[in-house]
Amino acid sequence: LSGSDLDDLESVEVLKGPQAANYGRGSLAGVISYRTRKPSADWRGSGTASYGDDGYNELAGNVSGPVFGEKLTFKLGARYYNYDGQYTGISSDGRTPTFGAERSKRVSGALRWQPTDDIDVTVRAFGSQNTDGPYPYYNNPTLNCFTTAPAARGGSFCGKEPEISRDGVLQIDLADIERVGRPGIEADTFLYSAEANWKLGTTVLTGLVSWNRQDEDWIIDNYVIDTLATTRSTVPSPTLTIANPGNVQRVTQVREYRSQELRLASKSESRLQWMVGAYHFDQEFLGSSALVAYNINLANGMAAPTNTGPVGTIRVAAGIPAPTYTNNEAVFGSLGFDLTDRWHLGFEGRYSRDELTTNNATQVGGSCARVLNVKYSSFTPRGTAIFDLTPDANVYVSVARGNKPGDFNTALCGATIPAAEFARLSTVTPLAVKEEQSLNYELGTKLRLLDGRMSLDAAVFFTDWTDQQISQSQVYTQINGAVTNTSLIGNAGKTEVQGIELSWRWKLSRSWDLNAAYGYAKAEFQQLCDATYAQLLGSPVTTSGPCPSAIPNPATPATATNFADVSGFRTANSPLHTGSVGAEFRMAVRSDWSLFARSDFSYQSERFAEVYNHASTGDSTRLDARLGLETEAWKVTLWGRNLADDRSPSSVRRITAPNAAVPLTRAYDMFMPNGRQFGVTANYRF
Numbered sequence: 001l002s003g004s005d006l007d008d009l010e011s012v013e014v015l016k017g018p019q020a021a022n023y024g025r026g027s028l029a030g031v032i033s034y035r036t037r038k039p040s041a042d043w044r045g046s047g048t049a050s051y052g053d054d055g056y057n058e059l060a061g062n063v064s065g066p067v068f069g070e071k072l073t074f075k076l077g078a079r080y081y082n083y084d085g086q087y088t089g090i091s092s093d094g095r096t097p098t099f100g101a102e103r104s105k106r107v108s109g110a111l112r113w114q115p116t117d118d119i120d121v122t123v124r125a126f127g128s129q130n131t132d133g134p135y136p137y138y139n140n141p142t143l144n145c146f147t148t149a150p151a152a153r154g155g156s157f158c159g160k161e162p163e164i165s166r167d168g169v170l171q172i173d174l175a176d177i178e179r180v181g182r183p184g185i186e187a188d189t190f191l192y193s194a195e196a197n198w199k200l201g202t203t204v205l206t207g208l209v210s211w212n213r214q215d216e217d218w219i220i221d222n223y224v225i226d227t228l229a230t231t232r233s234t235v236p237s238p239t240l241t242i243a244n245p246g247n248v249q250r251v252t253q254v255r256e257y258r259s260q261e262l263r264l265a266s267k268s269e270s271r272l273q274w275m276v277g278a279y280h281f282d283q284e285f286l287g288s289s290a291l292v293a294y295n296i297n298l299a300n301g302m303a304a305p306t307n308t309g310p311v312g313t314i315r316v317a318a319g320i321p322a323p324t325y326t327n328n329e330a331v332f333g334s335l336g337f338d339l340t341d342r343w344h345l346g347f348e349g350r351y352s353r354d355e356l357t358t359n360n361a362t363q364v365g366g367s368c369a370r371v372l373n374v375k376y377s378s379f380t381p382r383g384t385a386i387f388d389l390t391p392d393a394n395v396y397v398s399v400a401r402g403n404k405p406g407d408f409n410t411a412l413c414g415a416t417i418p419a420a421e422f423a424r425l426s427t428v429t430p431l432a433v434k435e436e437q438s439l440n441y442e443l444g445t446k447l448r449l450l451d452g453r454m455s456l457d458a459a460v461f462f463t464d465w466t467d468q469q470i471s472q473s474q475v476y477t478q479i480n481g482a483v484t485n486t487s488l489i490g491n492a493g494k495t496e497v498q499g500i501e502l503s504w505r506w507k508l509s510r511s512w513d514l515n516a517a518y519g520y521a522k523a524e525f526q527q528l529c530d531a532t533y534a535q536l537l538g539s540p541v542t543t544s545g546p547c548p549s550a551i552p553n554p555a556t557p558a559t560a561t562n563f564a565d566v567s568g569f570r571t572a573n574s575p576l577h578t579g580s581v582g583a584e585f586r587m588a589v590r591s592d593w594s595l596f597a598r599s600d601f602s603y604q605s606e607r608f609a610e611v612y613n614h615a616s617t618g619d620s621t622r623l624d625a626r627l628g629l630e631t632e633a634w635k636v637t638l639w640g641r642n643l644a645d646d647r648s649p650s651s652v653r654r655i656t657a658p659n660a661a662v663p664l665t666r667a668y669d670m671f672m673p674n675g676r677q678f679g680v681t682a683n684y685r686f
Contacts, residue, residue, distance in 0.1 A: 099172075515580075
């Protein structure tokens with residue numbers, strides 16, 4: 001969202017649990033819905049300027065007003081954002097680059113036409129350009145557990161991954177990247193949409209259309225200065241023998257979305273409220289990933305037969321994009337009925353059909369069909385019942401089903417995977433990945449106390465989650481005999497999530513506001529068999545128990561893939577505990593000026609990198625504070641972020657160590673957060 005139009009928001013709504021009926025595919029865990037303000041008939045606008053540590057500066061502004069009275073109005077906005085990053089490192093050519101730099105530019109506009117009191121049409125346009133430098137992540141090769149025999153274990157890291165220094169630890173082969181392009185990520189986004197509302201008596205007919213395109217270009221290496229003879233940094237020359245100096249990789253992604261929606265909803269004061277609608281969505285995705293390759297000499301001094309030009313020049317600068325097409329059609333509706341003045345019932349549902357097609361026509365070799373096609377269908381209902389205990393207190397219960405679309409394991413289609421390995425891997429992670437399904441139950445209460453000055457929301461929930469999509473690393477032997485690995489998506493048999501959520505606010509006085517929140521979510525696998533964990537345990541071939549081996553050829557058990565049971569382990573990247581507390585103070589210092597101060601503290605417990613719960617981020621905390629002066633038009637704020645300078649990894653990812661002497665040795669990437677930062681922001685609005 002760094003380039004999004006978020007400086008002129010009208011509303012932000014956080015909806016928990018599956019929201020498929022109103023928001024469609026992929027809203028399995030919930031939705032954060034934000035709406036920007038529509039153009040206004042009177043002149044209004046705002047401007048923001050910020051300056052802070054580490055090269056942070058930001059300018060944003062918007063203006064809205066009439067074009068032809070109240071019939072046609074407009075809004076224009078723009079934003080510029082720059083941040084130089086906090087982490088420095090070393091490059092193989094001796095330079096000291098900075099990691100974590102970000103730069104965004106955005107322009108947006110809207111026109112609103114209201115020819116009558118019953119017709120309202122808004123057209124929006126948005127464009128942004130994000131230019132980010134290399135990410136601040138560190139490759140930790142340290143292994144401290146499962147390092148003894150049998151040799152298949154390969155080792156792992158158990159416990160919290162360590163924090164790293166901001167200075168001189170991160171590594172990169174900068175010159176090797178720059179011969180291909182700009183290090184880091186460039187992303188362009190364009191969005192056009194139109195919304196029309198037509199009041200028809202006691203109903204409103206709404207039409208929505210949108211078009212969105214996102215272009216991304218990533219040029220990265222493994223962020224480790226390579227020492228292996230086959231990938232180390234080398235200046236290209238007519239005697240070059242290293243095919244990929246610096247182990248540079250280029251990833252390109254182009255996504256183009258189109259959607260249309262039509263719905264009819266009641267707008268009366270009756271006890272029955274209803275809505276029906278239809279939706280269509282299609283997406284074209286063009287993605288490629290390739291290691292940059294040079295024209296080289298072989299060990300005998302002769303030019304490689306794969307060369308396409310002089311030795312030392314780039315032979316492959318990017319991969320050949322393979323298109324994937326997604327088509328989604330849905331009908332949906334909802335009913336709300338006030339059974340009595342205290343009982344309120346609601347039901348909503350969505351029937352959806354997905355078709356996913358991948359075209360591998362440009363690929364040579366491999367065991368997949370050139371065109372892959374799969375269809376999914378789902379019905380996702382949601383029911384709620386609310387009982388008002390008093391005008392200021394209620395209890396509610398909801399039951400909702402959600403789903404997440406399926407996918408393809410296109411990594412199985414690689415030309416380097418022989419047919420026998422394709423057959424074995426397909427028994428582990430099938431080519432077509434199933435849709436995730438969840439059934440969510442929630443019981444809660446909302447209380448307003450002390451004449452509305454205090455609020456307390458509490459909820460308990462349980463989620464029955466099936467076919468959760470899990471990334472799994474699988475080892476295979478290529479056609480040329482080399483052993484490597486690939487990342488594939490499998491489906492967990494069953495996962496359960498149970499937890500509680502508490503939220504409290506209290507306006508203690510005219511000057512003081514307090515708030516606190518706590519969340520507990522225990523997400524555990526009930527049925528999941530993992531091949532990587534079996535490697536670490538040295539699990540034998542077995543045909544019984546909860547996790548039998550996958551044996552594509554029963555006559556040759558050596559071809560088997562063994563599994564280990566990870567039921568009872570927590571899902572990756574899910575904290576068990578979250579919490580926050582905050583306080584705000586306000587007082588008048590003059591008739592038109594007020595002083596304000598606010599502080600917020602948040603906590604998140606550890607999140608694991610993998611399904612067998614070895615490496616973790618550790619617990620993390622964050623303390624923010626603001627102090628400022630405000631009038632009706634002006635607001636000046638001094639702020640500090642992450643005041644305690646907590647630099648626990650924001651996430652941890654298990655990978656294959658790029659510089660290991662033994663192939664396929666594990667390592668862990670740690671993505672580092674921004675540390676302590678101070679700055680000032682000035683706002684003006686009219």
